Amino acid sequence: xxxxxxxxxxxxxxxxxxxxxxxxxxxxxxxxxxxxxxxxxxxxxxxxxxxxxxxxxxxxxxxxxxxxxxxxxxxxxxxxxxxxxxxxxxxxxxxxxxxxxxxxxxxxxxxxxxxxxxxxxxxxxxxxxxxxxxxxxxxxxxxxxxxxxxxxxxxxxxxxxxxxxxxxxxxxxxxxxxxxxxxxxxxxxxxxxxxxxxxxxxxxxxxxxxxxxxxxxxxxxxxxxxxxxxxxxxxxxxxxxxxxxxxxxxxxxxxxxxxxxxxxxxxxxxxxxxxxxxxxxxxxxxxxxxxxxxxxxxxxxxxxxxxxxxxxxxxxxxxxxxxxxxxxxxxxxxx
Amino acid sequence: xxxxxxxxxxxxxxxxxxxxxxxxxxxxxxxxxxxxxxxxxxxxxxxxxxxxxxxxxxxxxxxxxxxxxxxxxxxxxxxxxxxxxxxxxxxxxxxxxxxxxxxxxxxxxxxxxxxxxxxxxxxxxxxxxxxxxxxxxxxxxxxxxxxxxxxxxxxxxxxxxxxxxxxxxxxxxxxxxxxxxxxxxxxxxxxxxxxxxxxxxxxxxxxxxxxxxxxxxxxxxxxxxxxxxxxxxxxxxxxxxxxxxxxxxxxxxxxxxxxxxxxxxxxxxxxxxxxxxxxxxxxxxxxxxxxxxxxxxxxxxxxxxxxxxxxxxxxxxxxxxxxxxxxxxxxxxxx
DNA sequence: CTACGGAAGGCAAGCGCTTGTCGCAATGTG
DNA sequence: CACATTGCGACAAGCGCTTGCCTTCCGTAG
Numbered sequence: 001x002x003x004x005x006x007x008x009x010x011x012x013x014x015x016x017x018x019x020x021x022x023x024x025x026x027x028x029x030x031x032x033x034x035x036x037x038x039x040x041x042x043x044x045x046x047x048x049x050x051x052x053x054x055x056x057x058x059x060x061x062x063x064x065x066x067x068x069x070x071x072x073x074x075x076x077x078x079x080x081x082x083x084x085x086x087x088x089x090x091x092x093x094x095x096x097x098x099x100x101x102x103x104x105x106x107x108x109x110x111x112x113x114x115x116x117x118x119x120x121x122x123x124x125x126x127x128x129x130x131x132x133x134x135x136x137x138x139x140x141x142x143x144x145x146x147x148x149x150x151x152x153x154x155x156x157x158x159x160x161x162x163x164x165x166x167x168x169x170x171x172x173x174x175x176x177x178x179x180x181x182x183x184x185x186x187x188x189x190x191x192x193x194x195x196x197x198x199x200x201x202x203x204x205x206x207x208x209x210x211x212x213x214x215x216x217x218x219x220x221x222x223x224x225x226x227x228x229x230x231x232x233x234x235x236x237x238x239x240x241x242x243x244x245x246x247x248x249x250x251x252x253x254x255x256x257x258x259x260x261x262x263x264x265x266x267x268x269x270x271x272x273x274x275x276x277x278x279x280x281x282x283x284x285x286x287x288x289x290x291x292x293x294x295x296x297x298x299x300x301x302x303x304x305x306x307x308x309x310x311x312x313x314x315x316x317x318x319x320x321x322x323x324x325x326x327x328x329x330x331x332x333x334x335x
Numbered sequence: 336x337x338x339x340x341x342x343x344x345x346x347x348x349x350x351x352x353x354x355x356x357x358x359x360x361x362x363x364x365x366x367x368x369x370x371x372x373x374x375x376x377x378x379x380x381x382x383x384x385x386x387x388x389x390x391x392x393x394x395x396x397x398x399x400x401x402x403x404x405x406x407x408x409x410x411x412x413x414x415x416x417x418x419x420x421x422x423x424x425x426x427x428x429x430x431x432x433x434x435x436x437x438x439x440x441x442x443x444x445x446x447x448x449x450x451x452x453x454x455x456x457x458x459x460x461x462x463x464x465x466x467x468x469x470x471x472x473x474x475x476x477x478x479x480x481x482x483x484x485x486x487x488x489x490x491x492x493x494x495x496x497x498x499x500x501x502x503x504x505x506x507x508x509x510x511x512x513x514x515x516x517x518x519x520x521x522x523x524x525x526x527x528x529x530x531x532x533x534x535x536x537x538x539x540x541x542x543x544x545x546x547x548x549x550x551x552x553x554x555x556x557x558x559x560x561x562x563x564x565x566x567x568x569x570x571x572x573x574x575x576x577x578x579x580x581x582x583x584x585x586x587x588x589x590x591x592x593x594x595x596x597x598x599x600x601x602x603x604x605x606x607x608x609x610x611x612x613x614x615x616x617x618x619x620x621x622x623x624x625x626x627x628x629x630x631x632x633x634x635x636x637x638x639x640x641x642x643x644x645x646x647x648x649x650x651x652x653x654x655x656x657x658x659x660x661x662x663x664x665x666x667x668x669x670x
Numbered sequence: 671c672t673a674c675g676g677a678a679g680g681c682a683a684g685c686g687c688t689t690g691t692c693g694c695a696a697t698g699t700g
Numbered sequence: 701c702a703c704a705t706t707g708c709g710a711c712a713a714g715c716g717c718t719t720g721c722c723t724t725c726c727g728t729a730g
Contacts, residue, residue: 004686015710020688030708050450051389052686055715060386070414071604076406080432092450095430097415115385115427216608247610269406273551275582339716350680355718365678387716390685 003046012040023048063296064094064112065120065289066105072214072240073268074285078122078143081286085293091117102126102184106134113137118296120289121145124187139299141292141309145186151295151309153288157187157265158194160281160315164235164263165198167279167317173204173233173261173326179222179245180210181237188237191265195235207231212241219244227252232261232326239264239271239280246274246322261323265315277320284313338381347375358383398631399429399447400455400624401440407549407575408603409620410457413478416621417455420628426452435548437461437519441469448472453631455624456480459522474634476627476644480521486630486644488623492522492600493529495616495650499570499598500533502614502652506660508539508568508596514557514580515545516572523572526600530570542566547576554579562587567596567661574599574606574615581609581657596658612655619648 009016014037022029022037029037040046054060063086067075083093094116098105102125113119118139123131128147134140135150142152168176178195181188188211199206209225212218219241226234226245236242242264246256254260257276264271267282291311299306344351349372357364357372364372375381389395398421402410418428429451433440437460448454453474458466463482469475470485477487503511513530516523523546534541544560547553554576561569561580571577577599581591589595592611599606602617626646634641 002686005688006686016687017689017711018709020686021709024688028708033708047449049686051386051395052715053688054386055390055686055717056688058715070405071408071411073406073408076432079405080434083432084434092429092447093431094427096428097411097418099415099419112427114382216605220608244608247608250610269551273555273579273582275585337716340718341716351717352681352719353679356679359718363678368678384716387685388718390687390716391718393685 002049003044004049005046008037008040008044008046011044012036060115060117061090062092062094062116063118063120063293064096064116065122066096066098066108066112067122068098068100068102068105068125069214070095070097072238073270074238074266074283075122077268078285078289081289082120082293085290089297098123100125102130106130109134109137109140113140117300118293120292120296124185125182127184128186139296139306141295143288143292149308151299151306153291153295153311153313155283155285155288155313155315157190157281157283157315160265160283160317161191161194161235162198163317164265164279164281165195165202165204167319167323168233168235168261168263169202169204171233171261171323171325175205175207175231175233177207177209177226177229177231177234179212179219179226179234179236179241180208181212181214181241183211185211185214185237191237210237212237214238214240216240216244216247219246220248223248223252226260227254232328233263233323234260235263235265237265239266239268239278242278242280242322243270243274246276246278257322257324258327261326263317263323267318271318272320274322276322279320279323280318281315282318283315287313337384338379339384340381343372343375343379343381346379347371395450395452396425397427397429397451398453398455398628399431399451400457401431401433401443401447402457403433403435403437403440403460404549405430405432407573408605409573409601409618413457413620413624416624417628420625424632426632433458435460435517437465441465444469444472444475448475452635453628455627455631459520460517462519463521474631474641476630478623478627484643486634486641488626488630488646488648490618490620490623490648490650492525492616492618492650495600495618495652496526496529496570497533498652499600499614499616500530500537500539502654502658503568503570503596503598504537504539506568506596506658508661510540510542510566510568512542512544512561512564512566512569514547514554514561514569514571514576515543516576517548518546520546520572526572545572547572549573549575551575551579551582554581555583558583558587561595562589567663568598568658569595570598570600572600574601574603574613577613577615577657578605578609581611581613592657592659593662596661598652598658602653606653607655609657611657614655614658615653616650617653618650622648 005016005019009019022034065082086093096108105126120141122143131147144155212222223245242262264278264280267280271278271280295309340351340354344354354372357369400417421428431443440461455476457478466482479490547557558580577597599613599615602615606613606615630644
């Protein structure tokens with residue numbers, strides 16, 4: 001059915017190996033011959049059979065990326081960046097959404113590992129011990145997780161969180177809340193502790209709520225807790241929760257940015273489009289994805305054992321209109 | 336390195352073919368032998384090499400789905416559904432985001448077609464003529480596109496749109512707007528004409544704006560046009576645009592649901608969480624994805640030529656709080 | 671007792687491509 | 701002019717698995 005390498009070779013009176021080489025190591029073949037081959041290839045419509053190629057070469061020309069939830073707007077930019085970067089090197093990307101089931105993640109990773117040349121894990125929830133078990137997978141890169149002995153791209157949430165707290169402090173807030181993200185979230189642990197120490201340093205009172213799932217709905221729930229407390233500003237684990245808080249608080253009659261300041265994390269596209277626009281900590285997800293791909297491509301192109309690569313990226317606060325000077329509600333808690 | 340079929344066969348003093356059969360056609364092998372084989376397989380940690388298997392069998396055990404933009408909340412549920420359904424049959428899913436570049440879509444499809452057993456195209460933008468060119472790809476299924484001679488899953492937007500118009504009419508609106516989606520969007524054409532005829536039938540005045548990209552930002556732009564017009568309600572091409580409209584209109588001082596009714600399409604998770612919650616036409620994306628997978632699996636399991644399969648799904652309006660009785664702004668246009 | 675049919679498993683031929691090795695001609699060197 | 705070098709391609713051996721066909725063996729029927 002399909003045209004094979006051999007067909008092309010026969011048509012030209014050459015051997016398959018020559019044609020093969022003309023395509024994959026052009027410099028090893030005479031320029032004229034190469035020219036003839038390319039023409040014939042074109043004209044016969046020959047397309048290499050990836051599978052056969054992989055069988056012998058061991059290369060799959062495919063990368064996989066595992067994310068917890070593509071519905072969370074934080075991930076699509078990463079995925080797109082990874083796809084774009086990989087495509088430039090002729091690689092296909094296999095995406096796997098584990099639907100926040102951390103348990104499946106390890107299996108999924110092992111499974112995909114056999115079908116790809118490299119694996120990018122974006123797994124904020126999974127226990128470190130489990131992830132560490134994947135270290136032996138060749139060309140695996142963890143995004144936003146520190147895994148000893150493996151390559152990883154770290155996004156330092158600390159900076160951004162400190163900036164967020166300082167921003168609120170500068171505006172005059174003294175009593176703020178942090179809405180914790182999912183229970184086992186590694187990012188949450190980082191964010192939480194950065195906020196705690198910043199608050200302590202600046203002498204601010206910090207209340208904590210949660211954990212909450214990284215979903216808008218959870219934010220709505222969080223909002224009522226915030227409403228009942230005496231804080232004048234709240235930092236949410238991520239934009240989704242922040243957005244949920246804003247919606248619910250607005251519904252209950254507070255004006256965001258006036259009666260209550262809200263800060264999200266991720267700087268997702270939504271944050272600029274909510275009303276009011278959401279002050280958020282920019283997390284360079286796309287850059288992290290690109291860095292991960294680059295690590296893999298680099299390793300792929302250099303044979304032998306590889307030293308784990310580590311890349312660190314920074315976060316910073318983007319101030320929009322959901323934060324302003326505190327404007328305490330009269331007396332205390334209203335209905 | 337890895338344990339191969341032959342290794343297992345040797346360890347047992349059997350031939351590779353027997354072991355192979357024991358694994359893929361268990362009934363063709365003696366129960367006892369099968370038992371022994373399974374034990375050894377387990378104990379040696381043998382895992383079939385997918386690539387080698389694919390080379391001979393032609394099966395890839397992989398499905399691909401091509402979507403225009405995973406950042407659009409309409410798609411993740413489809414993708415998740417497809418992944419889940421495929422996983423139940425032991426199939427992996429390859430996801431491709433073409434970033435709204437309709438042109439790449441055809442290439443991408445051709446490319447992926449060779450690496451998978453089936454292809455699901457969710458391509459609202461691409462010209463029908465182009466899509467039709469992909470008809471020859473075996474086991475291709477189009478979602479939300481009618482492509483003659485191919486299998487497709489159609490989501491009948493008409494019903495939902497008519498319900499939306501009737502809903503507004505019942506509330507007392509007589510002067511409404513439709514915000515067109517992307518220029519070449521097939522869905523948009525359907526939605527638009529359904530609305531036009533419903534409005535005509537009910538004697539309502541319809542203004543149209545757009546085309547707009549399916550992004551929140553575009554909705555903000557649309558909002559200003561809406562603001563300047565005399566309509567009391569607006570139906571947007573999708574939730575994203577509707578959300579953008581709501582945000583911007585709120586910013587300009589209108590109260591959504593009172594000064595302006597807004598209806599979206601897709602019933603994405605966001606619509607229930609915006610403030611106010613967004614009345615939206617529910618589009619069964621996940622169901623469509625599942626249907627598409629089922630068509631493919633069905634065809635995969637029956638050899639030979641296949642009749643194109645057609646599945647039709649319906650849409651319906653979900654009323655929330657962004658729509659209410661009209662409440663015309665004083666006089667005409669304010670600043 | 672021979673013949674035949676079916677079940678179980680072995681044999682071997684690939685699937686389409688890559689790649690190490692080798693032959694051969696053309697070129698360069700002393 | 702004999703020799704070593706180099707560049708181009710051909711040969712052939714697989715990669716790990718599937719599958720059509722064949723052999724062997726046993727049970728049953730004629």
